[in-house]
Amino acid sequence: MIISEKKLENARMEITLEVPENRVELEYKSVLDKIKNNAKLDGFRRGKAPLEVIERKFMEAADQEVAENLLKSTYLDAVTEKSYRPIAPPEFTFDKVSRGQGFKFSAVFETIPTVEMVSYKGVGAKERSCEVTDADVMREIDSLRERNATVSKKEDGAVVEKGDFVKIKVKRIDDVDPAEADKVEFKEYSIIVGKDKDEGSFDDALKGMKTEELKEVKMKYSKDYSVKELAGQTARYILGVTEVNKLILPALDDDFAKDLGEYSTLDDLKKKMRENLETYVSQKAKSEAKGQLMKEIVTHSTFDIPNSLLEKEMFALFKKVQERTGYTAQNINEFAAALGLNAEDFEKQLREEAQANVKSTLVLSEIGFKEELKVPEEKFREFVELLARRYNKPVEELLQTIEQNGSRESIESELLLDTALDFIYINATISKQKKVSLQEFMKGE
Structure with missing residues (x-):
């Protein structure tokens, strides 16, 4: 029986419930009968010990089991009756359960909250559109060819050209003390020269460079550059080439x-x-x-x-x-x-x-x-x-x-x-x- 209901913060509910004395007594009888049927006591066959002996020896355990059973069953009945939608186990607060009296307790639990919203039908939105062209398809196929290409190392002294597969090393030096620039470690990358013409590309600087050559490069980034840490900045780098390779693409055919x-x-x-x-x-x-x-x-x-x-x-x-x-x-x-x-x-x-x-x-x-x-x-x-x-x-x-x-x-x-x-x-x-x-x-x- 629900005595009171109270809404708490963060989608929590508190309900106070009371189990009548006759229901408590029925639960005690059920629990004590189960204990009696399974108890092993000296001088008695299993299930034959007098009930008063069982009560005297196992009442503390019976109290605990009765409380657990009543808490669970009464709470579930209340949740079902009120159509609550709990999302986590409840926290129970109660006094000791005893024979000869009712059992009162409270349960605090989180529920799926009531959502108050505007109509979710007819809401407006813009949807972008795109036209895929033959050139777009060929770019995808060229990417497949690059992934399936073979690499041939160029002769020493060969310069970087568009389409080459180049291994480079880069370090930023404008954000460190000039005296400490030599201590900054290089980061290594592999790129296909001329493939990506993004704002942050080193393509133009790489063309004409040779293996082991180092060059200082200044890059000015727009305010809306995709890398937030660089947006609107002017940065200086040391750019080096460690290896120049010719990229040999497979023929564009049925094979x-x-x-x-x-x-x-x-x-x-x-x-x-x-x-x-x-x-x-x-x-x-x-x-x-x-x-x-x-x-x-x-x-x-x-x-x-x-x-x-x-x-x-x-x-x-x-x-x-x-x-x-x-x-x-x-x-x-x-x-x-x-x-x-x-x-x-x-x-x-x-x-x-x-x-x-x-x-x-x-x-x-x-x-x-x-x-x-x-x-x-x-x-x-x-x-x-x-x-x-x-x-x-x-x-x-x-x-x-x-x-x-x-x-x-x-x-x-x-x-x-x-x-x-x-x-x-x-x-x-x-x-x-x-x-x-x-x-x-x-x-x-």
């Missing part, structure tokens, strides 16, 4: 396509490359639009964030950062110290990202709940097929494993979020933008 193992002709390769590019830009544009929709809905939604979800997401993000950097630490402070980061700033960044992720998850969960969305079987199948390709396992074998270990439910929970996002997109007002070139599209908005 090259066949050697890749997936194509029968060069035209087949070109067709597949175009399909891949068009699929990529379509998915990227749609993903960006979905991001706009989520930002709009989340911004205009109000809800508490359960601490357990926030801490869980922060832990997951921290784990990903460790995997990405290859450094494992016991905690954030240790990790930040090892990588030269400000621990307070790093933790703040993780927390903000975790909050954004949890908010999106809660919104999508609420929409899935309200719309009674289900994960389509074909969507689940596609996900399993993707896993099968990734781990090189037969699809049916992986499906059987998922069913046996009970992981289907957790997989579908994740896929349901994606299903809810698809629902938002389908019901949104999408404004298709004018088509741009692939190069402009890849630079972003």
